[in-house]
Amino acid sequence: MNARVLSGRPVAAAIQSQLSADxxxxxxxxxxxxxxxxxxxxxxxxxxxxxxxxxxxxxxxxxxxxxxxxxxxxxxxxxxxxxxxxxxxxxxxxxxxxxxxxxxxxxxxxxxxxxxxxxxGANPASLTRLLAGEACFAPATAAAVVELLDHYEVGLAGRPISVVGRSLVVGKPLLHLLLNRDATVTVAHSRTADLAAATGTAAVVVAAAGRAGLIRAAHVAQGSVVIDVGTNFDDAGALVGDVEAGSVGAVAAALSPVPGGVGAVTTALLFRNTVYGLPDPSGSPSLPAAAGAVL
Ligand SMILES: NC(=O)c1ccc[n+]([C@@H]2O[C@H](COP(=O)([O-])OP(=O)(O)OC[C@H]3O[C@@H](n4cnc5c(N)ncnc54)[C@H](OP(=O)(O)O)[C@@H]3O)[C@@H](O)[C@H]2O)c1
CATH class of the missing domain: 3.40.50.10860 (Leucine Dehydrogenase, chain A, domain 1)
Structure with a gap:
């Protein structure tokens, strides 16, 4: 595999160390x-x-x-x-x-x-706020994808990003988090007629379908960034993502692993949200605003 591994562990460790101090x-x-x-x-x-x-x-x-x-x-x-x-x-x-x-x-x-x-972000009112661009907590897994991309300085604004999956906990909130960051977003799902066409020209592909091996080399562009949200178990009981890491890693520039990718960041964000709460609407928070909290 040639792709850079976008591990979530240093991202989670950085959040944890800031939290511990605060x-x-x-x-x-x-x-x-x-x-x-x-x-x-x-x-x-x-x-x-x-x-x-x-x-x-x-x-x-x-x-x-x-x-x-x-x-x-x-x-x-x-x-x-x-x-x-x-x-x-x-x-x-x-x-x-x-x-x-x-x-x-x-x-x-x-x-x-x-x-x-x-x-x-389990309350439908939180999702409504997310759509309206108001202060809220987005579902932590969706927020973790953006946190991971930001940590590795993957540009979002103006870039084509393809999200595979449209659930209320991952795909749909991620669509809005990415739109709020000025990405141009395509969302694919189980009824998408040509998945490779929906993902194959994207600068960033986020796989959140819950289907082991769904995303293969033919689904991603040369030099793209691939984020694997999926958590599936293979026949041997091992945790695997939605991305066929071997073939995709030969084409993509960077790929997040499973385990040790989005999941690690998700956990850290739940705690960051708990510790800092929503941003203060007066604009004078006593502690840094939590990621996943959208203003
Ligand atoms: N790492 C973490 O922290 C974390 C947290 C939450 C979830 N996850 C994992 O992320 C994955 C998605 O979770 P979820 O809760 O969003 O699952 P979900 O509710 O089952 O939704 C799956 C989505 O993927 C789409 N899909 C299924 N098969 C597809 C295919 N062959 N081609 C294209 N799209 C397809 C579905 O389309 P339709 O809408 O048409 O059915 C649906 O929108 C799961 O593996 C889950 O375990 C990880």
Whole structure:
């Protein structure tokens, strides 16, 4: 593979080190920061991600609390916990884990998370704000793609960028984050007739389809930058992205790995959003504004 590897690890480490310093200062002032994770599932990958968040919180000085309601929780139970936490001044960020019990939906329950604590952009009101260009938290994975591109100084303004996937958690918010940065964006999806035509001339391709090996050399332009958001498991149980790294890496100039790419940055952004909150509309934030928060 000739492509430069756009690792998310140094990006996450830089965010974590800034956070640790600022948290130390906040703790000296007697101010704690707390992230609440609400889970209503026994899915092992959710449990594993919760452990990742707990570890990051422990290393950073952010209190991570888990409200584990179990897979049989009712929608009302979950909503009550989200509403109580939204009103609790000791909680600064709230994440609702998926999958949810049958009958409950992230779009339905997301509205119970106060917009200023909605660090993963689950409340439809956060997406509305994103579309309007108002202060909000975008879904952290979408924001992590932009953070990764910015870290490696990949230009966005005026450039053709192709996003593969149109979900509410990745593709659609990423479209708007990129539009807000003056990129010219194409969004492909499962009904796109000619995927290679939609991606093959883009300066940047973002793969977020959840299909292992979907993006191959024929889908990307020589010298392009490819960001792999996908998380899939191959037949041997190994975590792989949507991009066939071997063939694409021979054509692209740069490629983000899976694991160790977008996912690492996503975790760091959830904490950055929790620690700094939304930008102060008065324009005088006491701490740096969080990425993923859009003005
Ligand atoms: N690294 C992280 O932090 C992180 C976070 C979230 C998600 N992810 C991963 O990112 C991937 C996408 O997640 P998601 O929640 O957005 O998934 P999703 O809700 O299943 O959406 C997948 C999108 O990809 C499109 N798609 C599926 N097959 C396609 C194909 N053959 N050609 C073109 N487009 C295709 C779908 O099109 P239609 O709309 O037409 O169905 C849909 O818009 C998954 O692998 C997920 O695990 C990673």
């Amino acid at each position: 948290i130390d200062e906040l703790l000296r002032q007697g101010k704690k920061r707390q992230l609440l994770i609400v889970a209503a599932t026994d899915d092992p990958s959710s449990a594993s991600y919760v452990r990742t968040l707990q570890r990051f919180g422990g290393q950073t000085g952010v209190t991570v609390t888990v409200a584990d309601l179990g897979p049989d929780a009712s929608e009302i139970d979950i909503r009550t916990v989200l509403e109580t936490a939204s009103a609790d001044e000791n909680v600064h960020g709230i994440i609702l884990q998926t999958p949810l019990p049958d009958g409950a939906s992230i779009s339905g329950l997301g509205s119970a998370i106060a917009v200023e604590k909605d660090v993963d």
